[in-house]
């Protein structure tokens with residue numbers, strides 16, 4: 001969360017002239033409800049089911065740039081799809097930067113706690129190895145403008 005997936009995904013899609021899909025927006029459209037509402041009514045488990053179903057459907061479409069949510073790597077099935085059928089870019093970001101970038105946004109239910117920093121640290125411990133495992137490219141975003149991150153992705157994809 002706050003790594004810049006949604007922001008950079010959109011900019012990258014414009015640069016590469018490919019359709020852009022934000023998986024969270026896809027989940028909201030399919031559900032006819034917001035992410036906070038889904039978490040509230042169905043819990044994280046309900047959200048993860050919806051996330052998996054949306055991911056499977058998106059992968060049936062032709063080439064596109066996809067921004068997932070940060071927890072999309074938690075399910076084996078999702079990791080399998082991402083690593084076998086996608087070129088995955090891991091936007092590696094420190095907890096300090098995540099905190100700065102998410103501070104004012106109330107739309108991430110998992111961070112609406114008294115201590116978002118410890119939530120993010122616990123998540124990083126569990127998730128960072130999963131991001132490393134599915135990634136084809138790794139880009140550190142700390143202190144880098146979105147424009148620079150996009151340029152870095154394009155140059156890495158061309159090298160690969």
Ligand SMILES: Nc1ncnc2c1ncn2[C@@H]1O[C@H](COP(=O)(O)OP(=O)(O)O)[C@@H](O)[C@H]1O
Pocket residue numbers: 001002003004005006007008067101102141143144145146149
């Ligand atoms: N490289 C960056 N440098 C500074 N701010 C950024 C960067 N990437 C994203 N942001 C800002 O951080 C916030 C969260 O970005 P977002 O794209 O929603 O992240 P994610 O989808 O990974 O949770 C937004 O306000 C966005 O403008």
Ligand SMILES: O=C(O)C1=C[C@@H](OP(=O)(O)O)[C@@H](O)[C@H](O)C1
Pocket residue numbers: 001002005006024035068069070071072107108109110
């Ligand atoms: O990391 C997570 O578990 C989540 C990240 C969010 O997306 P972003 O990573 O785009 O904030 C969104 O999918 C949901 O709030 C859960």
Ligand SMILES: [Mg+2]
Pocket residue numbers: 005006007024067068069
């Ligand atoms: Mg996002």
